[in-house]
Amino acid sequence: DETVLVGEFASQIGVPATQVIMSLMKMGIMANINQHIKYETAEKIAFEFDKLVEPLQKEEEKEDVVIKDDLEEDLLPRPPIVTVMGHVDHGKTSLLDAIRNTKVTAGEAGGITQHIGAYEVYVNNKKVVFLDTPGHEAFTQMRMRGAQVTDIAILVVAADDGIKPQTIEAISHAKAAGVPIIVAINKIDKEAANIERVRQELSDNGLLVEEWGGDIIDVPISAKKNQNIDKLLEMILLVAEMEELKANPNRPAVGTVVESNLDKGRGPVATVIVSNGTLKVGDPVIAGTAYGKIRALINDKGKRVKKAPPSTPVEILGLDEVPMAGDRFIVMQSDKAAKAIVEKRRIKSRDERLEASSKITLEDVFDKM
Ligand code: GTP
């Protein structure tokens, strides 16, 4: 398990060490500034202070592949990637169902979204890519990653329930990612719905809506009764237009893995979002410590496609192991180059694992008590 020094962590999030130590005590962990705490614990504390911790690995360390910048003249408009975030059961999947005119929620185990679903939708003949994220606390890690690929965050808040812990978490992820937030105040069909209370709670959390003189767009909706969905989509297009999103479709693809699994028949399967370039069947690709030649690309409708331009969510087949959600995928010049990078990464991750397992901290002991 990765650990972080209490003192270092406190200065990283800009909170006095004494306060961090107090919060740790409340969690039943006794530690001084010179002791290590688990990264997981640090994350929880950071949320308490409305802060985000730095990713485990520093960005520079990951830069074992140099990705060339694009020339301005090679850039073309690309569809926005919109992530739907919010507290569990506030209606994220129902909203996407309403947008897509389908019923995904009905097919989910216990109605809880277990993974990130990615969908392409046409709104007024313009393509918009939607990412559904799970609202369950255990999926915090994945949601953090969801915020990194996104251009716009839709914050779903149930009007009968108001702002909840995961709503606040979603707000801080979106803020950390620096993306515009549109609030969808959902379930306005319910008797207990209180739109003004939601607006109050939003302002308590640093989001002042336009009606209250701020610059946050909110749209009261009912995903269930299909109310105001058009208005919300209009706002999404408006915000997307202001973002002037661009990419170069004529270069090797790069992007992010949003979900992955080992399929019995098909082997490692990863859903990726192409952030730049065009991904093609036959491309040599790396993702985390996985590599392979793209054997097949499958779009969000389950159809095989030959290529995936910028902002497309696609399933890729042909990797030799299952990459992790949040891993970056990069198309390399050759099979050989892909293999060489991944071999280096595998040695490094093996070394890191060995190092981590030989380190036992006081907190490991405390946590087991
Ligand atoms: P997780 O994926 O588990 O985080 O939940 P979610 O945010 O995707 O919520 P989901 O769409 O599964 O909806 C949760 C429950 O709220 C379901 O029973 C929906 O039918 C209900 N619901 C969603 N939107 C509305 C709405 O506008 N009005 C009413 N009355 N119920 C709604």
Ligand code: MG
């Ligand atoms: Mg859901």
